[in-house]
Amino acid sequence: MKKITLLAISALLANTLSANDAAFRLGTMIGSAIGFSTQKSSKLSSDASHDKKEQASNDEKITDFIASNINKLALESAEGQGQTINALSVMMNKNNKVLARNMQTNFNSIFLSPTATAKEISLKIQAL
Numbered sequence: 001m002k003k004i005t006l007l008a009i010s011a012l013l014a015n016t017l018s019a020n021d022a023a024f025r026l027g028t029m030i031g032s033a034i035g036f037s038t039q040k041s042s043k044l045s046s047d048a049s050h051d052k053k054e055q056a057s058n059d060e061k062i063t064d065f066i067a068s069n070i071n072k073l074a075l076e077s078a079e080g081q082g083q084t085i086n087a088l089s090v091m092m093n094k095n096n097k098v099l100a101r102n103m104q105t106n107f108n109s110i111f112l113s114p115t116a117t118a119k120e121i122s123l124k125i126q127a128l
Contacts, residue, residue, distance in 0.1 A: 062091050062126070067118035074111045080104035092126060102128040 066073060069084050076082025081100050089096035103110060103125065110116075110124045 058091070059122070059126075062088070063119050063122040065091060066122050066125070070118065070121070074107075076100070077103040077107050077111065088125070099125075099128065 065088060069088075072082070072084040073088065076085045077100070080103075085100045085103060086096045089099045092099070106124070106128060110121055113120075
């Protein structure tokens with residue numbers, strides 16, 4: 001009886017909702033009928049949202065750090081080493097030697113624009 005009811009409901013949903021909505025709702029109904037919960041998928045969605053917010057917050061911290069240390073960072077980038085680059089590499093979760101070498105190699109494109117903002121510099125460094 002449950003199978004017939006579920007099939008009838010799925011046919012109704014398929015006619016009134018998009019395929020994705022119908023599949024999700026049908027899956028939710030079937031899961032409820034056999035005792036599964038959608039709580040896990042909700043948690044995964046919540047975790048993904050939290051990760052995006054955390055990444056945005058980290059990007060802001062990196063931009064603030066670059067703005068506060070722009071002169072030291074430029075000097076160390078020209079040299080290819082330094083404590084400011086090391087600190088930045090930790091914030092960015094990158095290897096400090098690789099980051100320093102990439103910043104030195106790309107120094108002109110990162111720092112030589114007279115109108116570059118800390119955000120623009122941050123984006124260029126993070127793209128390395």
